[in-house]
Amino acid sequence: MAAQKLMDKRIMFIEGANVSLIKGIVDDMLDLKVLNEGEKEEVIENNKVTRDRARSLIDMVRKKGNSASEKFLEKLLSRDHNLYTSMGLDDQSMKKAKSDLQETSGPQGTQSAGPETWLTLSTPEFIKSIQEKEADSIYEVFDKRERKRLALLINNVEFDNPKMKRNGAMEDQSQMKRLLEELGYRVDIHNNLSAQEVEQALKNFASHEDHKLSDSTFVVLMSHGLRNGICGKHYQDGDTDIFSTDKIFDIFNAKNCAALREKPKVIIIQACRGSENGSVWVSDSLPALSDDGLKKTHKEKDFICFCSSTPDTVSWRHPQEGSLLIQRIVEVFRQDAYHDHIEELFRKVQSRFKEFPLQMPTKERTTLLKKFYLFPGF
Incomplete structure (x- = not known):
């Protein structure tokens, strides 16, 4: 299912991923032995445009099957919660990881991003507190x-x-x-x-x-x-x-x-x-x-x-x-x-x-x- 999920969401990842996210996930995949050094070089060095790097990465991982795809999704969630959410990813197996991430978001928190969100939103509570304290x-x-x-x-x-x-x-x-x-x-x-x-x-x-x-x-x-x-x-x-x-x-x-x-x-x-x-x-x-x-x-x-x-x-x-x-x-x-x-x-x-x-x-x-x-x- 994870591999199919990557297939379904690949365009959104290609459009939303930035350079630092791609390089971070590539390093994660290397540490987890999903990718090897040659594949890392293929993603980063053989593609000079950000979208091409994103496309190469997600397709390479997707073709390795569900286990590799699951690890990819976990690292995407931990590195870019906003993009993960905007892609409409809410897999049951990710709920604990998402909960752990939200617990560390600090007292100001972030509003639930929703399918159209690309950047972290201010919560109504935070806005109200600032407007009251620093009017x-x-x-x-x-x-x-x-x-x-x-x-x-x-x-x-x-x-x-x-x-x-x-x-x-x-x-x-x-x-x-x-x-x-x-x-x-x-x-x-x-x-x-x-x-x-x-x-x-x-x-x-x-x-x-x-x-x-x-x-x-x-x-x-x-x-x-x-x-x-x-x-x-x-x-x-x-x-x-x-x-x-x-x-x-x-x-x-x-x-x-x-x-x-x-x-x-x-x-x-x-x-x-x-x-x-x-x-x-x-x-x-x-x-x-x-x-x-x-x-x-x-x-x-x-x-x-x-x-x-x-x-x-x-x-x-x-x-x-x-x-x-x-x-x-x-x-x-x-x-x-x-x-x-x-x-x-x-x-x-x-x-x-x-x-x-x-x-x-x-x-x-x-x-x-x-x-x-x-x-x-x-």
Whole structure:
């Protein structure tokens, strides 16, 4: 039955598994002697795309029979409870393992995920406790039945210079789009823009009427980059076609974007801020070639900007799996957004770079005056 269950759920696993989950289960299967070293290499080394790895792994285990498939399901449950649940797996033989897992979930717990859930949801009890204990120190989160959350994602993949193509960037786009949608945002996506088009897309987004019914926004920019800007699709050597990231804060400040005044504005920038060469990982560095008439308020307030690297350093991206930053953001938000506010989530992302000394993401121009909880599911 377990082997048949894997067959029935294989598409959901292929679509939902991320790189770290696949590698973890492969190691588990190796320890349990379900797979050997050659089969491990076949899954990880012979497949460069995440979905291909997931497909190879589940099919390899499934063909080994029910015992191997049962072990696979046990490890899937222990490593990614959300995906396990969203796949509709509730085998009788797994109930004890699931019970043990839930007992260790902590006092805040997680809501029953349900068949459509991809990330851990906040429980009504936890939301109520935060809203009561920290009423004056958290940003208001609107009821999902009434709000209209919007997010903007600009991803430059193709450039006039074909050598500048950002391989792996579409994987970043797919993962970030899904994360934002699961958090309740409608995602406006633009690809391959010039610096002028980036600025216009930002202005158009900032003027959207639905922001009046939103409690927050995300703006994600992904491209090649320089010290203080990101590159448009026409970039060549020199200072042409560069969008200054300082303009983001002007476009969305309290004067120019009244609809988002007093609301959290999360800016994520995946781009290099200097130049350096890489080998196995592909660098995102460049190739060598007033008064509003109503009340006084801080002009630039309620922002948090998370950059993929510190000034003058590179940001790393795998040509198939995407950038380290986006991978880590998705992993942390899926696991911890149900109980952590945004600054703590970004701190946890930074902590995952401890063993990767070539890059350190950084929070900049953070002017949040309160804690911003996403409360997924609420």
